[in-house]
Amino acid sequence: MNPSPRAFLLGPLLKRVSRSFYLTLRVLPPGMRDPIGLAYLLARAADTIADTSLVAPERRLALLLSLRAQVNGEPDDGALSRIESEVAGQQAQPDERTLLESLGAALAILRETNAADRAAVRDIVTTLTTGMEFDLRTFPDETSEQVVALQRFDELDRYTYLVAGCVGEFWTKMTYAHSPAKLKAAPDAMLARGVRFGQALQMTNVLRDCARDLRIGRCYLPGDMLARHGLTPTDLLDSSASAGARPVLADLLRTTLALYRDALDYTFAIPASAVRLRLACLWPIMIGLETLVLLARNDAWLDPARVSKVRRNDVYRIMAASLPLVASNRLVRAWASRRMGAIEAELNAATPR
Template identity: 70%
Template sequence: MPNPTRAFLLGPLLKGVSRSFYLTLRVLPARMRDPIGLAYLLARAADTIADTPLIPPDQRLALLLALRHQVNGVADDSALFQRIAAEVAGQQAQSDEKLLLESLSPALDVLQQLSESDRRAVRAIVTTLTEGMEFDLRTFPDERSAQLVALPEYDELDRYTYLVAGCVGEFWTAMTYAHLPGTLKERPDTMTHRGVRFGKALQMTNVLRDCGKDLRIGRCYLPQSMLDRHGLSARDLLQPANSMRARPLLVELVRDTLDHFRAARDYTLAIPASAVRLRLGCLWPILIGLDTLLLLVDNDAWLDPARVSKVTRNAVYRIIASSLLLVPSNALVRHAIDKRIRRIEARL
């Protein structure tokens, strides 16, 4: 008999809070949807807690850590969900976000209904993602403090992109081997490495696209060591007029990001052409990510939060429509990705 609570959480609620990811999720093979969808819901709830600026960072961190313990089954704090509903849910402007926070208890009931292996994998990915959120809360100042902190070194940025996105490629790969055995012919360690870089490609794109906005809440993910090398400070980046002065730094980071996208391309091409749904689930974020980078390198005011480089909804729909013709062919998939990479490199 169908479970209506599970159907609601992994259907209408997931659609309401996941935006474009829901498109990717719906195209995945059915066996992968529930664990990936539930992991997304739990991580999204944790992220909403971590990103609610009207609550002091130490209070957010305490709730985040308590939720992590609850997900991992190492604590049974029946009052936690009431605290989250009372302290965080009421602060949400989006009704879907509020409903998600109020639905955490049934979401953890669904977690218990998963197979042991899926439950273990979901707990692991949520733990790692919340470590990325914890990193933000411990590293950067209160958004209302008017302070600004840059990550010290590139290694911190690389580690951060693993915690908040690279680990998702790892999880996605594990789910594929578990639920679609025999589909991937490459060695698991090869695909896992590519999957991690796939996630890093997407997160680096987000970091560069959202730089202007993040700076205004005190977060500079562009490393201080790189800023020093280019004769810049984090506060220099607060001035949109310095966008061209900071372009050499942007170029260096875009080149690194394109190397990650090449690994994402190889990951996608290692999926058999017959696994159309799985291929589409990889191809869409690659094409959208590369089109975002193209907008970014063409944006002379990339540090201006009012001029963010964002692919339009109509452009996303065009990518989805055109990809249906590309996906059965290795040559066409490679051409679509490499053409975008070449166009970006030509502008650097």
């Protein structure tokens, strides 16, 4: 018997398109899984539209905005068929194509969701698509051979909120809605920490993916930071640029470590007995800090052939290592202190005396 559209979307398809995030979803309390999984599917579909380079940027933007309108309940009978005909067929990955072809079913599930969760999903998808819109409006066509940089750190800070910090905020709202006893700190404090938690993960992505992004014209390293070290965005394309840009990497790594400290405080505000929710927080922190260790040790971090990425086998190793730590703040702090210390040691060793 074939599964229902809901069971298929929030089961097999979600697993195939979310990969490691699906493992995190599986350990969440049951009431949180469906709204977070649905939000992920809608955001992933939007991201696929925004990233399909075979479609002109201005057309991607129009389709992205039409999907956002659909999520927010605005009627447009042709919107989904246009997305399917113009974008779905361009996907090399069959699961991405299936997701775009299943948007009607996903929106039907959203309409059936209770009012509070529906409003929260609409809010997070609206914010995330605003970040995607920012990309499409700010950066050139991927084939233009131009590189455009964000100008100031506050632009990077806002961007990381739009594409990830808001996810920490949404996650926190879902926790208070479905497992209110699982957070020990005041809501305002947890929401702020949740934002910085998401920003920590996105800053990690920005630094890890910098070489690849530069080659499609996107420089998220702020131009004023580069200028302080005599660099321009195009300088970073040179194969020997990693050493010269090392001070910029060091500054941003230290900024990111501060964000991870808030992410740890977020995790410590979850009771030790809430193992599932703690694991859902601890896994991305551990994988993120391991990624930062690789970046700090990578003397060719701007070489697209030398990406600092945690391997799948290491992800499973990290997940296994988390199990004896998760219920103890002391053990988690000790683990995080060792990884952060390793990063600082690399940065200090590379700092001229």
